[in-house]
Amino acid sequence: MNKFEQLKAKALENAKAARLLAEKADNENRELTTAEKSAFDAAMKAADDFVKRAKEAKADAEILAAAKALADEIGGAPGKKAAGPVGRKAWGRAGVKTVREAMGRADGSKALVSGSVTMANPVSDGVAPLGAVPTSVLDLLRGEPAEGLSDEDYGRDLAGYKPRVENDSQIMDAIMRGDGGGTNTFTYLRQTVRDSKAAPVADGALKPTSIYTMEEIEDRFRVIAHLSEPFPQRYFHDDKSLGEFLANEMGYGLQRAIEQQALSGDGTGENMTGILSTSGHLSQAWSADLLTTLRKAMTALQVTGVDPTALVLHPTDAERLDLLREGVDSGKYLLGDPAAEAVRTLWTIPRVTSLAVAAGTAVLGDWAAAKLVTRQEAVLNVDTGGALFDKNQVKFRVETRAGVAIKQPGAFVEIDIAEPAA
Template identity: 40%
Template sequence: MSDNPNPNPEATPEADPADANRFHTLEAVKEELGRLFDEARPEGAKSFDMDRITSVKGTRRQKLAYVEALNERAAVLKARERLSGGSVGYESGHAQGDLGGWGSGSGTARGKLSTREHSRAWAQEAAQALTKSLGGRSGVKALTSGSVDTVGMVRTGLYTLPTNPARLLDLLVDRRSIPGNEFEYLRQTVRTNNAAATPDSTTKPTSVFTVASIQDRARVYAHLSQPVPLRLLADHRELEPFLTAEMERGVLDALEADIVSGATGGENVVGLLEVSGTTATAFSSDVAQTLRKALTASQVAHEAPNGWVIHPTDAEGLDTLLTADGSYVGASAAGPVGSFSYKNVFGDIPVLVSTSVPAGTTLLGDWTQATLYVREETRLDVDTSGPDLFDKNLAKFRAEGRFGFAVNRPSAFRVVDLTA
């Protein structure tokens, strides 16, 4: 972000929430919010309009995300100063009294608040007022035909694998945004390491690391809602975020299923269970022993697996294994009553219980060796037009995103058969 309050439009930067961290005082955050406020509602204007903000570029959603990040930054600075016993000393007009003519009906930023509280309240009210220009709900436009911005669930970039992944997508730490529908990646097909100690003046051994160039494309993942009466959306504020969350989750569930098993219906997504070059572990005696042998085989192959994915019914079968005397095999004497410990089976590797894998099959892999490509983040489209909707005062939602998946080194993944 530029420090210049009136930057050259030709050089205007993109709105980036991360840029909020460059402000180191509440005063600086307040001034930045004030500048955006003045742009969103210039002198004489009766309402806020995010599109009037020209000092940062991007969509209305991107600008709003930046405003909200500034508000969060103010909260962090407020907490930091409170812990350190510091204070914020500024006497600008916005922090005193009427917020520069804005929010005169609000008591949250005036009255008997301290100067520091003025700063926090001013920043919060600034963000809230600018948010209202998008329909009054954070990250969501007013409900009309068109697109409803949603909080993205699939971020792009390289991320650290979470300690307790909540879903399969959490294991895919390499996520890349692509400018078009097609993408190209390299897949390793041969991995033969022949490195060895060699005497002087002798030919060094040759290792074979072969890769193939793979051309692929992103696929559209989408579904529709049933028609929803607009009256219900107006009367129940929780209905819209509920529908948004449900429909986004449906898209991501379908994507995860294809990442594992591949797509049907002509889209030809190659999943982990279909790609050539993965390794396999056959069933051996019981589930616990089979899983442990899979880990051993991966270690012997010099792999570094960082995530298990197991179906809920298989996890249940493991947790209910009994010894000859009727005790649970996985019961941990060192832990609290009812706790289970299978560290001797899974090692220190996170275990994700998910229906993305079919029952009777478990995946163990180094998930850094796969990539998720994102062409379009999940979005929600709304339609209220046409005789079937407009005449009946109904709305229909469509959740949609475009994603691609690549297995860069299939040998890093092991398919474990848990069926006797």
């Protein structure tokens, strides 16, 4: 038993002792005696201490594992693989391998009929590599966890806790995982006013007061999911075709749905409230031509003290930019040689192409002002039972739970780049 497991067992032992005291008094329809209350408080304090120490031990182990994986990746022994799948295609291959092995085990063992496989999340809110060029809206939304999403925000403070659970191990496991024991909401602070009054002040004079109004936003995670159509189980023998199916269709579908929700979800029903549906974001109307309109949008942000970090465009609008020339139909391309290997930028700001934004609309902003938050890892569910069994078919379901925290709506500007009819 490693250090983490030992500390976890100690925490469980103390939590169970506290529960027994509380249940004894409850069953006898009375309050805890002074001695029982003292023992209960002591047990819960000990449980809390062991939980904290267990988390630290687990974090230390994870840091060491991550460091080793990084060392292997950038300077380890030749031939070693990076720890865990990276990217949508690797995610798909990992799922195929796991499911195929589960469905085709050796004789004498039970093969998988229906079940779930938890894999690396293709829409993870994990930190993006430092200095990496963003290639999707999800790249822009990844970063540090949103403000306010600490362990305590999920209501897991043990002080005064009176355990009423059927399985102590389950609640302790939930505490260790940090999943809030089933909480489906998250909170964060959103800035609604930004008025800086900083100025020189004489000795003894009253200092000016800047206004940075914040409001606490509570939101809930949404389930993002889709099904595959049934197809023959024999496809499991062809890694290439099934791997491409999972990676290029189901993983991509999950990513695209979340990008669309994070940008323009309208907040009704099970839709997220996206950036363009959040009150407070700026708007820029069409002005003269495409480049002028985009530059004015940049100015609209800069005069409020916001430095934009990326521009998101529909592919057809990205094409319009790329094909701008000095002449109407001839001359040099304004944005550079199409054969050049330069990073796609506009006035040094990276351009990201996405189907999540409508044609004729662009979104410019400081993308650190919004963050993707996930509650549940992507889960691949597999079913071969019922009518599928009779036809020797298999069906997939992929789903995750996610939300978006928009901390500064004013850090984004919605741009109308649809050229008016002549």
